[in-house]
Amino acid sequence: MTDIQALSRSLGLAEAEIHRWVALRWLRPEGTPGGWVFQEVDVARIRLIVELRALDLDEEAMPVVLSLLDQLHATRRQPRLLRQAVEETAPDAVRDRLRALLATEG
Structure with missing residues (x-):
């Protein structure tokens, strides 16, 4: 700070x-x-x-670019938050199934 x-x-x-x-x-x-x-x-x-x-x-484009970058960062953060929520709250069987599904998508 x-x-x-x-x-x-x-x-x-x-x-x-x-x-x-x-x-x-x-x-x-x-x-x-x-x-x-x-x-x-x-x-x-x-x-x-x-x-x-x-x-x-230019100054007219700056807020558009900053907004798009903010949206991109928020979009990238969502899967991480979802993964954290699943790890903290989902039953083992659900976590295992999700891991398996994600592994096949990679």
């Missing part, structure tokens, strides 16, 4: 730029203005935004 001042210094970005990205909802730190806390995922997202801007991605 880090605050905006430390984040700005470590990434070489103006605090005003980070504020702007929060206002545009490209970033969603915890807390309130003046007390925002940025997690590692926020730092990774900032680095992604910087890279996309370096590729000349």
